[in-house]
Amino acid sequence: MSVSKQSLLFSPLTIRGVTLKNRIVVSPMCQYVCKDGIVNDWHLVNYGSFATGGAGLVVVEATGVEPRGRISPGCPGLWNDEQIEPWKRVTSFLKAQGCVAGIQIAHAGRKASTVAPWRGKDSIDDKDGGWPTVGPSAIAFGDGVTKVPKAATIEDIEEIKRSFVSACERAVKAGFEVIEFHFAHGYLVSTFLSPVTNKRTDKYGGSLENRMRLGLEIAENVRKALPQNIVIGARVSVTDYAENGWDISQTVEFAKQLKKLGLDFVDCSSGGIISNVDYHPLNTNEVQLKGATKVQKEAGIATAAVGKITDPLFAEKILQENAATLIFIGRAFLNNPHWPYLAADVLANDKTFKYPNSYEWCIGWKGFAKWRKDILKDSNNN
Ligand SMILES: Cc1cc2nc3c(=O)[nH]c(=O)nc-3n(C[C@H](O)[C@H](O)[C@H](O)COP(=O)(O)O)c2cc1C
Numbered sequence: 001m002s003v004s005k006q007s008l009l010f011s012p013l014t015i016r017g018v019t020l021k022n023r024i025v026v027s028p029m030c031q032y033v034c035k036d037g038i039v040n041d042w043h044l045v046n047y048g049s050f051a052t053g054g055a056g057l058v059v060v061e062a063t064g065v066e067p068r069g070r071i072s073p074g075c076p077g078l079w080n081d082e083q084i085e086p087w088k089r090v091t092s093f094l095k096a097q098g099c100v101a102g103i104q105i106a107h108a109g110r111k112a113s114t115v116a117p118w119r120g121k122d123s124i125d126d127k128d129g130g131w132p133t134v135g136p137s138a139i140a141f142g143d144g145v146t147k148v149p150k151a152a153t154i155e156d157i158e159e160i161k162r163s164f165v166s167a168c169e170r171a172v173k174a175g176f177e178v179i180e181f182h183f184a185h186g187y188l189v190s191t192f193l194s195p196v197t198n199k200r201t202d203k204y205g206g207s208l209e210n211r212m213r214l215g216l217e218i219a220e221n222v223r224k225a226l227p228q229n230i231v232i233g234a235r236v237s238v239t240d241y242a243e244n245g246w247d248i249s250q251t252v253e254f255a256k257q258l259k260k261l262g263l264d265f266v267d268c269s270s271g272g273i274i275s276n277v278d279y280h281p282l283n284t285n286e287v288q289l290k291g292a293t294k295v296q297k298e299a300g301i302a303t304a305a306v307g308k309i310t311d312p313l314f315a316e317k318i319l320q321e322n323a324a325t326l327i328f329i330g331r332a333f334l335n336n337p338h339w340p341y342l343a344a345d346v347l348a349n350d351k352t353f354k355y356p357n358s359y360e361w362c363i364g365w366k367g368f369a370k371w372r373k374d375i376l377k378d379s380n381n382n
Pocket residue numbers: 027028029030031061062104182184185235269281282306307308309328329330331332
């Protein structure tokens with residue numbers, strides 16, 4: 001595909017007065033290196049590099065609303081005020097680079113209390129530093145995550161709802177302008193949505209309306225509590241890949257309701273809810289992209305496409321076809337935190353890309369176009 005006019009990938013987007021300088025978003029990616037839920041120098045450098053690399057928005061990793069809602073002991077949290085300031089260091093740096101700071105607010109539910117992935121994926125026993133988990137029903141995830149969650153009582157649910165509001169309020173104090181709820185991948189809210197994991201017989205289980213209730217109540221309460229200029233979205237799994245499970249049509253219904261409550265976007269991922277299936281949030285994009293397109297069209301809410309997007313031309317095509325509004329990129333940013341530089345080169349007629357000042361004078365377009373062409377030609381020939 002050739003791009004004959006200003007690329008959409010590098011076109012700014014304003015939502016609720018928050019302007020992203022481009023549509024390139026760093027997808028949330030857990031780092032597992034916090035202590036007591038507090039972020040550190042690793043997070044500053046990790047997220048900072050994506051900002052110097054030119055991302056329009058960085059959505060930082062799943063951040064727990066309460067200690068038992070962390071995936072691992074190394075995951076960050078916003079359940080106390082002490083956790084605000086270290087995040088502020090990260091958001092201030094991002095902002096100084098013209099990058100909007102977003103955060104994924106999460107509760108890991110029955111997939112909490114597990115080891116970091118490089119140590120396996122197993123549950124941590126309470127006696128070894130783990131903690132009791134909670135879910136809609138007392139059913140373990142399996143596949144090493146053997147801990148059986150407590151079926152949440154109404155009191156637990158009320159407390160979790162309050163924790164979401166407090167954590168989001170702290171996120172705003174920490175300088176985040178975009179909040180993304182983690183309602184995907186088999187974590188707490190996702191397990192309430194799915195009939196596969198939600199076997200409740202009260203008002204939070206059974207019908208679609210009941211299964212959506214927790215997510216919608218969280219969305220409503222947080223939207224009411226936060227200033228109107230804070231952008232709020234939700235990541236959902238568009239399908240469980242399970243017969244009689246959560247699927248795209250239920251996702252569309254959920255997205256319609258989220259929109260009514262004032263949410264601004266839906267980030268369309270998939271799976272993660274049942275173990276031992278071939279499909280996984282890391283190895284699909286077609287299904288997720290189809291979901292993003294359908295949700296955007298039928299629910300009338302902006303969507304994010306995510307999953308194996310590495311080619312700038314593919315990213316541009318998604319936007320040109322109005323298949324999604326935002327492009328979330330995960331592993332391609334880990335591989336190359338300056339991925340947008342590559343994208344600006346590939347969408348070569350886009351000369352609006354602005355490097356950080358320290359780089360612009362030596363690798364920017366002005367006066368260096370020929371030199372850039374030569375090195376690109378050399379690298380293509382090698
Ligand atoms: C190291 C790593 C950590 C991740 N952590 C999260 C997370 O905190 N929250 C989330 O919703 N997805 C998480 N994901 C999924 C990514 O956000 C993204 O959806 C997935 O990697 C697919 O995009 P990609 O093909 O561009 O990497 C993680 C992925 C990776 C590779």
